[in-house]
Amino acid sequence: MQVTDFLKKHYKHFNAASLIDAAEGYKAHLENGGKMLITLAGAMSTAELGIILAEMIRQDKVHAISCTGANLEEDIFNLVAHDFYERVPHYRELSAADEEALLERHLNRVTDTCIPEEEAMRRLEHVVLKYWQKADQAGESYFPHEFFYQMLLSGDLEQYYQIDPKNSWMLEAAKKNLPIICPGWEDSTLGNIYAGHVISGDIKNVHTMKSGIEYMMFLADYYTQTASEESTIGFFQIGGGIAGDFPICVVPMLHQDLQRTGVPLWGYFAQISDSTTSYGSYSGAVPNEKITWGKLGKDTPKFVIESDATIVAPLIFAIVLDM
Structure with missing residues (x-):
């Protein structure tokens, strides 16, 4: 039995039914000529969502991505250092002393998975630093994802590949030059490393790396040029936080601040979240609240699946891919 057939047979109610509805809505949106932006919060890359996201x-089936700096870099960490990762299935039982022992081995834990500092972070730093310095010396500036695209397409990392490269979503995105928005990139391992190299003087101009404001300007241009009444852009949000909150604001900015009133609202909205609906919480806000902010309309298809994205997202993508 195919995955889609199994899901449609058994997923009939509650969050299971919402999963089917969101997936069918995703497919309908694309079939009607729409585009889709996916947002990645949390540690989806370390959860190896790239296996199916790369196929999307x-x-x-994906036309733009907004993600945290962690998801941007951790897909590449996994690409070049997978064999050195360690899984800790009993992570709920770890004591402070156990955590300190992992630190001493230079293993940085993300739930049940430890990322090896030397083989992942430092290996990537040594390579990407060349691209940062080259741009710095030439007086050029690029977005964080553009530096990664340059590095991935150059082949400089191929000698280190430890997974099938077809399972790296960043590599597939680089091949298609997929638009990526990475707000708050500074809040990432390589963001911290970049700041360190500026402080030490290895990079002379901090603006060699483009900023979050420039990302919003980039997104505004992309949205204006891409979205139309015949081809609206959908918003598929995995988790909460800045990866979703930042890009969804582009529509009210275009309407209210730039008076581009002909630009359509987001044409589809779905969110996978285990955040409980709560007062004052962006991540826990229901979709209808976004109507008052000029992000969604009353007729925009809206879906919320209250569950673990590492379980739900691959299933929705499987339906979209007719698996």
Whole structure:
């Protein structure tokens, strides 16, 4: 039995039914000529969502991505250092002393998975630093994802690959030059490393790396040029936080601050979140609240699946891919 057939047979009610509805809505949006932006919060790359997300990118089911700096870099960490990762299935039982022992071995824990500092972070730093310095010396500036695209497409990392490269969503995105928005990139391992190199003088101009404001300007141009009444852009949000909150604001900015009133609202909205609906919480806000902010309309298809994205997202993508 195919995954889609199994899900449609058994997922009939509650969050399970919402999963089917969101997936069918995603497919309908694309079939009607729409585009889709996916947002990645949390540690989806370390959860190896790239295995199926890369296929979504290959089959043109994703047209833009907004993600945290962690998801941007951790897909590449996994690409070049997978064999050195350690899984800790009993992570709920770890004591402070156990955590300190992992630190001493230079293993940085993300729930049940430890990322090896030397093989992942330092290996990537040594390579990407060349691109940062080259741009700095030439007086050029690029977005964080553009530096990664340059590095991935150059082949400089191929000698280190430890997974099938077709399972790296960043590599597939680089091949298609997929638009990526990475707000708050500074809040990432390589963001901290970049700041360190500026402080030490290895990079002379901090603006060699483009900023979050420039990302919003980039997104505003992309949205204006891409969205139309015949081809609206959908918003598929995985988790909460800045990866989702930042890009969804582009529509009210275009309407209210730039008076581009002909630009349509987001044409579809779905969120996978285990955040409980709460007062004052962006991540826990229901979709209808976004109507008052000029982000969604009353007729925008809206879906919320209150569950673990590492379980739900691959299933929705499987339906979209007709698996």
